[in-house]
Amino acid sequence: xxxxxxxxxxxxxxxxxxxxxxxxxxxxxxxxxxxxxxxxxxxxxxxxxxxxxxxxxxxxxxxxxxxxxxxxxxxxxxxxxxxxxxxxxxxxxxxxxxxxxxxxxxxxxxxxxxxxxxxxxxxxxxxxxxxxxxxxxxxxxxxxxxxxxxxxxxxxxxxxxxxxxxxxxxxxxxxxxxxxxxxxxxxxxxxxxxxxxxxxxxxxxxxxxxxxxxxxxxxxxxxxxxxxxxxxxxxxxxxxxxxxxxxxxxxxxxxxxxxxxxxxxxxxxxxxxxxxxxxxxxxxxxxxxxxxxxxxxxxxxxxxxxxxxxxxxxxxxxxxxxxxxxxxxxxxxxxxxxxxxxxxxxxxxxxxxxxxxxxxxxxxxxxxxxxxxxxxxxxxxxxxxxxxxxxxxxxxxxxxxxxxxxxxxxxxxxxxxxxxxxxxxxxxxxxxxxxxxxxxxxxxxxxxxxxxxxxxxxxxxxxxxxxxxxxxxxxxxxxxxxxxxxxxxxxxxxxxxxxxxxxxxxxxxxxxxxxxxxxxxxxxxxxxxxxxxxxxxxxxxxxxxxxxxxxxxxxxxxxxxxxxxxxxxxxxxxxxxxxxxxxxxxxxxxxxxx
Numbered sequence: 206x207x208x209x210x211x212x213x214x215x216x217x218x219x220x221x222x223x224x225x226x227x228x229x230x231x232x233x234x235x236x237x238x239x240x241x242x243x244x245x246x247x248x249x250x251x252x253x254x255x256x257x258x259x260x261x262x263x264x265x266x267x268x269x270x271x272x273x274x275x276x277x278x279x280x281x282x283x284x285x286x287x288x289x290x291x292x293x294x295x296x297x298x299x300x301x302x303x304x305x306x307x308x309x310x311x312x313x314x315x316x317x318x319x320x321x322x323x324x325x326x327x328x329x330x331x332x333x334x335x336x337x338x339x340x341x342x343x344x345x346x347x348x349x350x351x352x353x354x355x356x357x358x359x360x361x362x363x364x365x366x367x368x369x370x371x372x373x374x375x376x377x378x379x380x381x382x383x384x385x386x387x388x389x390x391x392x393x394x395x396x397x398x399x400x401x402x403x404x405x406x407x408x409x410x411x412x413x414x415x416x417x418x419x420x421x422x423x424x425x426x427x428x429x430x431x432x433x434x435x436x437x438x439x440x441x442x443x444x445x446x447x448x449x450x451x452x453x454x455x456x457x458x459x460x461x462x463x464x465x466x467x468x469x470x471x472x473x474x475x476x477x478x479x480x481x482x483x484x485x486x487x488x489x490x491x492x493x494x495x496x497x498x499x500x501x502x503x504x505x506x507x508x509x510x511x512x513x514x515x516x517x518x519x520x521x522x523x524x525x526x527x528x529x530x531x532x533x534x535x536x537x538x539x540x541x542x543x544x545x546x547x548x549x550x551x552x553x554x555x556x557x558x559x560x561x562x563x564x565x566x567x568x569x570x571x572x573x574x575x576x577x578x579x580x581x582x583x584x585x586x587x588x589x590x591x592x593x594x595x596x597x598x599x600x601x602x603x604x605x606x607x608x609x610x611x612x613x614x615x616x617x618x619x620x621x622x623x624x625x626x627x628x629x630x631x632x633x634x635x636x637x638x639x640x641x642x643x644x645x646x647x648x649x650x651x652x653x654x655x656x657x658x659x660x661x662x663x664x665x666x667x668x669x670x671x672x673x674x675x676x677x678x679x680x681x682x683x684x685x686x687x688x689x690x691x692x693x694x695x696x697x698x699x700x701x702x703x704x705x706x707x708x709x710x711x712x713x714x715x716x717x718x719x720x721x722x723x724x725x726x727x728x729x730x731x732x733x734x735x736x737x738x739x740x741x742x743x744x745x746x747x748x749x750x751x752x753x754x755x756x757x758x759x760x761x762x763x764x765x766x767x768x769x770x771x772x773x774x775x776x777x778x779x780x781x782x783x784x785x786x787x788x789x790x791x792x793x794x795x796x797x798x799x
Contacts (some may be wrong), residue, residue, distance in 0.1 A: 218380055222472035252330040252337065256367035260334030262288065263371040266295035273525060274303030280479040281471060286313065286368040289494050290509045293487055297511055298372040300486070306377040307339060307415040309404070312471060313365030313422040314464035315386040323391045324348075324399060325357035326538040327366070327384040336374040341381035347406045348383065353773040355397040360384055362407075366423045389458055391466040392453075400473045403481055407478055419514075426508040427459035431492055433477040434508045437461050437487060439723070439778045441510065443744035445483060445734060446781050450476060475514045479774065484782070487511035487527055488774035495714035498750075506777075513769040529775035531655050532569040534768050535695070537728050537752030538576040539615070541606065542598040543586050544758040545790065549602040557758070558789060559609045565768060565784065567609055571657070572645075573755055574695060574728040575615040578625045579603055579633045596621040600633075604640055614653060618660035619697040623667045631735035645695065650682055656690055659683060659722070662697035664714065664729070675713060691779050693771075702763045704734030705750040714739075718746040724781055726769055727751040733767035735784050747781055758790055 257263070261450055266665070269292065284297035315325060326345050330337040347356050360366050366384045373382060383397075415622075426437040441461050442450050450472035456465045475481040491507045526532055541549040548554045562571075577596030584597065615637060623630045637644050643651050645660035659682070663675045683692070694717050699705045705727070706714070714725050725748040727734060734750030753766040766788065772780045 209614070226270070227602035233646075236717045239302040252332045253327075253358075255334050256362060256364065257331050257395060258334055260371060262291055263295070263335060263375070266291045267299070267372070267375060270295045270299045272296040272299040272408065275300045275513065275525070276514045276769045277517075278304055279513050280481045280516055281475050281512075283421040283423055283468075283471065283483075283510040283512035284334065284369070284512065285424050285511075286365045286422040287424055287491070287507060287509070288364075288368055288489055289466050289507075289613050290489060291368075292507055293489060294368065294372060296487070298376050299515070300513055301418055302376045305416055306380045306558050307379060308344070308410060308417045309382045310367055310374075310407070310417065310419045310423060311369060311382055311384045312420065312464075312467040313363060313775060314382070314467060315359065315388050316363060316365060316463075317359065318388070319363075320355065320386055320388055321788055322353055322355040323388045323395050324351070324354040324560065325359055325386040326354055327360040327361070327382075328356040331367075331370050331382075331384075332359070333359045333370045333374045335371040336378060339381045340372050341383050344381075344383045344410075348385070348399075351398055351402055351719070353391075353398065354385075355687050357386070357662055359386060362449075369420060369422055373420075380418075382400055383567050385471070387464055387466045389464065389466075390697060392770055393469070395616060396466050396469050397473075400470055400477075403474060404478050405469070407474070407635045411478075419471060419474055421467050421512075423462060423464055423467055424507050425462050425510050426506075427450045427463060427503045428507075429460065430504055431490060431506055434490055434506050435776060435778065438508050438510065439485070439774070440744060441448060442485060442488075442778055442780050443738040445485065445512075447738040447744065448476075448482070472685050473643060475705065477567075479514065479516055481514040481516045482782075483512045485512050485772065485774065485780040486530070488778050490776055493776075512717075515715075519617050526772065527775070532771045533567075533613075533653070533655070533771050533773070534566045534569055534571045535726050535752065535757035535771070536768050537593055537733075537766055538619075538731065538757045539573040539594055539607075539755045540576045540598060540757045541603045542577060542583050542596060542758075545756070546583065549599070549606065555602070555606055555609070559606065560653050561787075562610050563784070566610070567625050570613040570653075571610055572653075572695070573607075573612055573617070574619055574697065574752075575617055575622065575637075576619055576757065577621045578623070578629050580625060580629060595624045597625060600636055604636070607642060608640065612642060614645055614651060614658065616645040616660045616695045616728075617643060617696075618647040618649075618662040618667045618669075619660060619694065620670075623665070626667070648682060656771075656779070657692045659694040659717075660690065662692060663699075663709070664697060665701075673709065680716055683717070683722065690777070691723050691773075692721050693726065694722045695726045695728065698727055699730050699751065701729065703732055704730045704732040704753070706734075706737065706748070710731070710750060714746075714748050723747060724769075724771065724779070730762045731757065731785075733765045733785065736781070749781075749783055754788065754790075756789055759787065760791055764788060 282297045426434040453469040489509045500616035579600040650659045653668040733753035738747040766786045768784045770782045
């Protein structure tokens, strides 16, 4: 052991090395051939003693955490239980500490298969190195009414719970807890019964004014090398982006996660009880703690994803991201001509519109579908009726908007970019490039730092209207060697006011997916579509059928819009989220025909 500690000490701090050695000697799964830790056998009434008697590592992690408390109320977190990643655990509780908490529900795997039933509950209080943690006996009794639940002493050595207790004691000293350990083979039916019982009990607590935090203590991909782990973790991120808790049951244990049942219970409670959605705030791999990058040569690794939940359309949107996370936003159709031209010329209107956008993007880079042609001057549709169907934008005001919103790139792969002919199209490309905006053209691929972006259109209006243009040969540019970074595609397709997906869109999406496109972002329908992550059993890509309108002179129930937020995480993975936006054109008097 001394030799092993010495070797590890050259790579990581001594206390982390000790944790690694402890984990190596004890194991954590049935059949590994390691000795299981003993059960706590003291008589009833005694609190569980600390599994980690020295509180220095917890105090040091909390002291070193640079993370501010969330400005929005968090209703749940997902954090590791390997103390190798104690910094991520500390950060998660720092984020949740922005409010008082009365009750913490802890969901953990039953690592050592010690429970007598599929779900075990702690009925003893806990002692920790940083203070006591009291069990909510009333809530434990309510949960024990289920046939699948029984009390257990396994919590004396269940690190899935014990690794979190010092943080709970430090941040929420007055809170009580409900600690649950879920068997790896817990069925969906039993999980649904547990969700129903927790929903009923926690609803009463919330109605009584109590503040509840649900903590899922989970590590993700296990026993894979770095490349394999990266692929599995990206699949998990796609699955989470789908927003369907039931999809959790397609995950493999432990290749994707150590307890899919815990994730299912967490997602169901957040969705049904709190109306909360997740945000992924970190992705690390155990290899990161050896070489600082996660790109070394370990043959077996463990991955860590950190999530936080907050009520609303996007969880945790208080503007905070980690230094190694970069956020980009994507919007749908952007058009400032015709019946919007007068508004866009007004500096006060522009200022208010920019403020509305910035409240969401917080100045992060933005990519839009530029639907039309930028020109020095445009014909008035009031005096030239044909101009109604030609999408022309006055360049000056439009460029002011684009720059103020930090638009880094625009797609010209659509059916209106050549409405004024090839010469006007070329002039527009020159204007945009001179302004410092990257231009994505039909069949092109641009490098935008954290990702590659391809552009395609399945339709054109010039020299005459044509549809169903794309075929396999048109996307051959993607057949080159796979990129070393995520590859996205913006595609103009489908039918107006039908966000899809139709059979044609599914076919094109499959062609793109086969060529390594991990995120497909559609436009043209003037309606926001849905996020789809296919195929079964686990997704290899996500598709937003349409982002609808970002800014366009259309009103009414038929039109809508969304933004796509993409967080590029530290390990090279990404987390997409669709965010509904209002119709910023609503309220103006004039409305174009059709």
